[in-house]
Amino acid sequence: MVIGATGQIGRVAVGALARDGWEVTAVSRGGGRDADWPDGVRVARADREDGAALAAVVGDGCEVLVDMVAFSAAHARQLTSLAGRVGSAVVISSVAVYEDGAGRTFDTQDEPDGFPHYPVPVTEQQRTIRPGDTSYSTRKAALERELLAAGDRLPTTLLRAGAVHGPHCRTPRELYFVKRNLDGRRRRVLAFGGRSRFHPASVHTLAELIRLAAARPGSRVLNAVDPEAPTVAEIAAEIDAVMGVETDTVLVDGPPPAPGVGDTPWSVPADVVCDMSAAERELGYRPVVRYAQTLPETVAWIEGRLAGRDWREAYPKMFHAYGDLFDYAAEDAWLGA
Incomplete structure (x- = not known):
């Protein structure tokens, strides 16, 4: 049984599990079906927040709940x-x-020197934020603690995903470069020398890890990221290649030189790179895709969503999270100066 089956990760995971021989029930609020799912996939409607509805769709039970x-x-x-x-x-x-070792997390990144400086790469033994209900990070930590404590009753594999990418994403970081290319911006500014790395996680990588974990029950936490963590400059170049454009890049050492200039969704002052050794050891995981391989489908999806629409209408959650990513006037003023 897959809860959140019509979301970005769920769509791919349902297909991977069904093709692996599982009898899959795809649960979502709308009870929809993805066109790429095998015919044998069943669908069910339930709201994740309604405990009674969730219990009802589980019914007599299932071998694995995702x-x-x-x-x-x-x-x-x-x-x-x-x-x-x-x-x-x-x-x-x-x-x-x-x-990190100084108590910095993603929750402190807007404070002076608040961005975490993790070991490179980060393993699952890295300490975690204190559980709570004040932020996305603290709530995820609380989720993990509760499930690990109940491991004897419900063995759970927790997959710590990086920057998830692929079609159907509501906050695609790739939007930053795709829209600029569509708008004819042939010059870009990248802070931190374009060397920032924030480890991506393809929906295909996550689906493979889910498939493997379903067949190997256990109480564990595992990093869930792609085999490489490209720099923001490399990501920009790969997107240019997919879209068939050439762009000049202005590299700036240090943070963004002005508001709205050189600050991409990947631009961070310290690397966030994760180790996948535990998944290889625990699940027998081997990479199934690399970042550049997945870009054509991601770019095509973003282009389709943007067609004839303001980007803030197409991606309201992205606008809420990052603000105005496309302040071309500020960028032009800084370049001109």
């Missing part, structure tokens, strides 16, 4: 309440739970 949309301790308790009817679970978490 949850794409668990975000809190309350969601964890929903799952553990089904322990007698569910053999094991696979739940999406986030690298946002990590804390």
Whole structure:
């Protein structure tokens, strides 16, 4: 059973599980079906926030429950309440739970010197933020703690996803370069020398990890990222190649030189790069895709969403998270100066 089946990760995971021989029930609020799913996939409608509805669709039980949309301790308790009817679970978490040696996390990144400086690469032994209900990061940490504590009753694999990418994403970082190219911007500014790395995680990578974890129940946390973490300059060049354009890049050492200039969704002052050794050891994971391979489908999806629409209408969650990513007047003024 897959909860959140019509979301970005769920669409691919349902297909991967069905093709692997599982009898899959795809649960979503709308009860929809993806065109790429095998015919044998069943669909069911339930709201993730309604515990009774969730219990009803589980019914007499399932061997594996995969949850794409668990975000809190309350969601964890929903799952553990089904322990007698569910053999094991696979739940999406986030690298946002990590804390560095000075207590810095993604929650402190807007403070002076607040961005975390993690070891490169980060392993699952890195300490995590204190669980709570004040932020996305603290809620994910609380989710993890509750599920790991119930590992004897409901073995759960928690996948700490990086920067998820692929079609159907509501906050695609690739939008930054795709829209600029569509707008004819042939010069760009990249802060931190274009060397920033924020480890991406393809929906195909996550689907493969889900597929493997479903067949190997256990109580564990695993990083869930692509085999490489390209720099922001490399990402920009790869998107240019997919779109068939050439762009001049102005590299700036240090932070963005002015508001709205050189600050991409990947531009961070310290690398966020994760180690995948544990997934290889625990699940037998081997890479199935690399970042550049997946870009054509991502770019095509973004172009389709933008066609004839203001980007803030097409991607309201992106605008809420990052503000105005396309202040071309500020960029032109800085370049002109």
